Amino acid sequence: MVCTARLNRLLAADGKCFDVAIDHGFFDEASFLTGIEDMRLAVARVCEAMPDAVQLSPGMARHLQEKKGTKPALVLRTDIANCYGTPLPRTLFSRLVDDPVGIAVRLDAACVVVNILQLPGQPEVHEACLRNVAALRSACDTAGMPLMIEPLVMKGTESYGVDGDPKKIIPLVRQAVELGADIIKADPTEDLSMYHKVIETAAGVPVLVRGGGRATDEVIFQRTFEVMRRGASGIVYGRNVIQHQNPAGMTRALMALVHENATPQQAMTLLSGR
Numbered sequence: 129m130v131c132t133a134r135l136n137r138l139l140a141a142d143g144k145c146f147d148v149a150i151d152h153g154f155f156d157e158a159s160f161l162t163g164i165e166d167m168r169l170a171v172a173r174v175c176e177a178m179p180d181a182v183q184l185s186p187g188m189a190r191h192l193q194e195k196k197g198t199k200p201a202l203v204l205r206t207d208i209a210n211c212y213g214t215p216l217p218r219t220l221f222s223r224l225v226d227d228p229v230g231i232a233v234r235l236d237a238a239c240v241v242v243n244i245l246q247l248p249g250q251p252e253v254h255e256a257c258l259r260n261v262a263a264l265r266s267a268c269d270t271a272g273m274p275l276m277i278e279p280l281v282m283k284g285t286e287s288y289g290v291d292g293d294p295k296k297i298i299p300l301v302r303q304a305v306e307l308g309a310d311i312i313k314a315d316p317t318e319d320l321s322m323y324h325k326v327i328e329t330a331a332g333v334p335v336l337v338r339g340g341g342r343a344t345d346e347v348i349f350q351r352t353f354e355v356m357r358r359g360a361s362g363i364v365y366g367r368n369v370i371q372h373q374n375p376a377g378m379t380r381a382l383m384a385l386v387h388e389n390a391t392p393q394q395a396m397t398l399l400s401g402r
Contacts, residue, residue, distance in 0.1 A: 135274045135310065137201040137238040138181055139361070145336060146386045147181040147313075148174045148379060149366030151205040154185040157212040163371035167191055170370055175199055177379035181238065183364065186225060189235045201238035203276065204231065207260050211247060211282070220247065222256045229267035240264060241276040241313065246300055248283060258307070265308045277309035278338070290340050292318035294325060302329045309333055313364050315340065320354040327359035339365030345378075345399060349392035352385045362386050374399065 139145050150170055152160035164170040171191040174182060182192050183203040192202055206228035210217050222245055225231065232240045242264050244257045261277060268275045279300035283291040291297075294317040301314050312335045317323055327335055337355045339348065348368050355363070363386060372378040381398040384390035390398070 134238045134272065138203070138274065138311070139334065140180055140387060142387060143334070143361060144386050145180045145334070145362035146379070146383050147183050147203050147336060147362070147364040148179045148200075148369050149183040149339075149364050150174065150188070150370055151183050151185045152366060152370075153188070154205055154208060155212050156210065160212070160367075163367070163375075170375075173375040174369065174379055177376040177383065179379050179383060180362070183241060183366070186228075186231050186235070189237070193235055202235060203239045203241055204228070204235060204237040206232070206240045206264065207242045207257075209243060209245060209253070211245060211250075211253065220250055220253050222253055222260060224260045224263060228264060229271045229273050232273055233271050237273070239274040239276050239311065240268065241278055244277060244279045244300060244304055244307075246279070246281045246296070261304075261307050268310075274310040275308065276311040276313055276336075277304035277307065278313040279304045281315065290315050290338075292316060294319065294322045298325055298329050301326055301335070305330050305333050311336060311361075313338055316351055316355055320351065320358070323355050323358040323360065334361035336360065336362045336364045339363065339368045342367050342371055345372075345396065346392065349381070349385065349395040352382060352395075353390075353392050356386060356389075377401065 167188050168191050179200050181201040181203045185205050207224050209222040211220050242260050245253050247253050281291040281296040312330050312333055315338050337360050369375050369378050377399045381395040385395050
């Protein structure tokens, strides 16, 4: 049974959430460090605009939780994988940190997050992810910790990119829900008009949409507007915030799209400060 008190710290009064992901350094990929070389500064810039949550690794969570006063909720990343970068390693893996829910409780996290990876020709990695989820679900139940599952469908063989095919995303989202997700973090579909199907298959579990790689402000604002219109409960964006020249302004603009039903044009105005 999900802990309502913790979930209420993650989801705002309107049931929606903007979670800024700053856990990229966990994955041992140099290109992911752009914009977060100084984590103290990166966290401070994002917190200035007060998103609903910040997603961090166990070793970096202190930069959020040591802050006094009102601050975003902590979403704790609990799994490590080596499926990013080019060329790919000879052997791929996904594994949990030791005692992930104990760490989350001690850090006063509102939620833990874990991947279900679906990689071409790598069923062993998918199986490892399912073991991770099963172990976390049991530990979360004991501690009253909400579980966010991130189903990731990827394509490619030399390196992996996101696969936006709804015929692949929808079944994996459903698997995550069937395994006991309290929240889903899912990719956008290539055809955003299909996104209501992702929401439908989640059967009432809140769906937060991933941002993925860098895109233009116009693309990000339009995508956010479209998925929110089709029933998403929010977004989890990382590089499109932390690698932006104005992370705080981008956060404020995205918060308006998520919580205030702002249009992409209004978000652009907020970002520019006009």
